[in-house]
Amino acid sequence: MEKYKDANIIGQNLNHKILIEDFELESIVFSKIADAVPDMLYVTDIQQMRKIYSNTRIHQLFKMGRKEISDMGFRFFEKIVHPADQHKFFESIESLRKAKDNDVNELAYRIIDHEGKVHWLTTKRKVLKRDEYGATLQIIGISQDVTAQMELNEERQRLMEEQTRLK
Numbered sequence: 001m002e003k004y005k006d007a008n009i010i011g012q013n014l015n016h017k018i019l020i021e022d023f024e025l026e027s028i029v030f031s032k033i034a035d036a037v038p039d040m041l042y043v044t045d046i047q048q049m050r051k052i053y054s055n056t057r058i059h060q061l062f063k064m065g066r067k068e069i070s071d072m073g074f075r076f077f078e079k080i081v082h083p084a085d086q087h088k089f090f091e092s093i094e095s096l097r098k099a100k101d102n103d104v105n106e107l108a109y110r111i112i113d114h115e116g117k118v119h120w121l122t123t124k125r126k127v128l129k130r131d132e133y134g135a136t137l138q139i140i141g142i143s144q145d146v147t148a149q150m151e152l153n154e155e156r157q158r159l160m161e162e163q164t165r166l167k
Contacts, residue, residue, distance in 0.1 A: 040121075040143040043128060046093055047137055049074040063114040082110035082118060092125075097136045099127050105139075108146070120150040
């Protein structure tokens with residue numbers, strides 16, 4: 001009987017080890033995929049207003065590591081979001097507190113990178129995790145740098161106005 005008990009314990013330990021190895025492999029694969037994406041992927045704790053996860057693109061843009069970004073909390077958002085867009089950015093976060101699970105929150109706003117350069121972003125976010133009472137704890141989002149498109153649109157608008165003025 002003792003042999004079977006020992007074999008059962010060894011089997012459980014082996015299963016536990018396999019589960020841990022599978023989880024570690026999935027984490028590595030996810031990180032590689034997320035870092036290969038040219039857009040910014042992130043998870044934000046909206047109760048504490050701090051980044052929980054961010055991919056490499058965010059670190060490159062702001063020249064900051066994950067821990068540094070996370071430790072800054074609310075100040076990170078105050079620092080990077082363009083002053084003229086902060087109101088709508090934080091209003092958008094508030095709307096996510098009341099969002100349904102399948103609601104996708106979209107926003108276009110500007111950020112300022114580590115060199116002081118302004119970038120236009122389009123962002124899509126949704127609720128990732130709720131507490132036991134249904135309050136939003138975490139959101140997941142993807143942001144795309146659309147600065148080039150915005151600049152082209154502005155130039156097109158300028159040319160159209162100039163063309164109208166010349167007529």
